Amino acid sequence: MMVPLDPANKPTSQRRIAEGDTVVVYERHDVMRAVTVAGGGVLQNRFGVFRHADWIGRQFGSKVFSSAGVGGKDGRKAGGGFVYLLAPTPELWTLVLSHRTQILYIADISLVVAYLELIPGCVVLESGTGSGSLTTSLARAVAPQGRVYTFDYHDQRASSAREDFEKNGLSSLIAVAVRDIQGEGFPDEHCGAADAVFLDLPQPWLAIPSAGTMLRQDGVLCSFSPCIEQVQRSCEAMRPFFTDIRTFEILLRTxxxxxxxxxxxxxxxxxxxxxLCKKKRKxxxxxxxxxxxxxxxxxxxxCNTARGHTGYLTFARRSVHGSQTEAT
Known part of the structure; x- marks a missing residue:
């Protein structure tokens, strides 16, 4: 017999908005903001005044009108503007989160998730957490049985990231800890248990030996670095432990x-x-x-404002024979 799904366990996008939820308020494609729904809360923007109480009980994706003006057809307000109430998906969260550090964007995140070969049930180690942009996408990739263990050496950043994950309903998928991975390495409890490791560190080569011991055989490591000199040192550190070492730079043109x-x-x-050929098109x-x-x-x-270089992504696979295998 099929057991009915508990509404509280539905994905956020399939639930109705409740007090305390984080909602991405969409004004236009380049103007969005994250709002925590409160019963007596009010949002004011150039489109009017929006009462949070009017949002509660609606489905994510709803179009809501401002409370300015006189009531119109279908409950709309004549003369009032509108916004959309969207679920905080990883893609949207990357666009609206608080930047505590420089973050990874969708182009780099997509390649990371694909090349780390993440599927539901995988275990991922990440350092450092930063603003949590990538962490959120990693969690969705390994859900519902997987787990992301993320580490940051900065206590306040780790605490802020933990609060964000709790607000977005990701606490069951993400564990946040304070630890200097460059100096101490990953905790021994994860030795040989990780399917993938991601490093975003100033000196990633210091953490690569520890990452190698954390990975299962054939597990994948990714290191993100903004400078090619960091990539060179990281690749040298990978050679005793990894094979199939490859580096990518993603340049997105919109x-x-x-x-x-x-x-x-x-x-x-x-x-x-x-x-005729010289006539301008209007x-x-x-x-x-x-x-x-x-x-x-x-x-x-x-577009005239296309984003340029963000960083280099270096991937490597845990070699079968450990330090006896050289990268090709």
Whole structure:
């Protein structure tokens, strides 16, 4: 007989919003904020005034209107703006979390999760925790039976990260501890038990021997470093313990996509192709109606503010024969 799922154990995105939940308030694609729902709480922004009490009981993903103006159709408020109430997924949490340190973004995180070969039930060791951006994605990858053990040498950062994980309902998946992994290595209790290890440290080569002893045979290590000199020293330290050493740099290029209007060529313009080619394409404002001389098209161009270098990701696999195997 199928046992009914306890509503309290549903993924956050499938629950209704309750007091104390963390909600990502989406104003537009580049303006979002994390808000903790409180019964008497109020959010004010350029779209109006939003009472938290109106959010409680709604599903994540709901569109809510401000309380300004006169009541309209379907409970909407005439003249009021609106926002969306989204669940704090790892991708959205990366965009709205408090930056206690420099963080990893989606492009790097995606490669880390894929190349660490994480599946539900895996055990992952991480150092350092920082702002918890990567930690949140690691937890989702190994859920519901897996576990992420994350370490930071800074007590206040570790405490703040622990609070964030509790607010987002990840305490059962993530254990946070204060420890200097560069100086002390990982705790002996994890020896040979980790499926993957991630290092984000100033001197990762000091922690690599300890990481090697923590990993199961064929486990994968990843080290993130902003400078190529750090990568070089790390690779040298990996050679006695690891094989298949590879380094990647992720450069993400995004594009703007806009609908535009092209004016049809007249007989005189068709006779002068050179002049026609020099005419600029005009982007059509939203809602503008095309006349008989215009046609719609989609124009694409690279964004002017694409993010450049963030760091280097070095992956290595725990060699079968330990220190007797050299990397190729």
């Amino acid at each position: 594009y703007d996509v806009n609908e535009g209007a092209l004016k049809s060529a007249t007989a005189n313009e068709e006779a002068n192709v050179g002049r 982007v059509r404002p939203a809602g503008e109606v095309l006349d008989s001389t215009q046609s719609s098209c989609v124009m694409v161009k690279p």
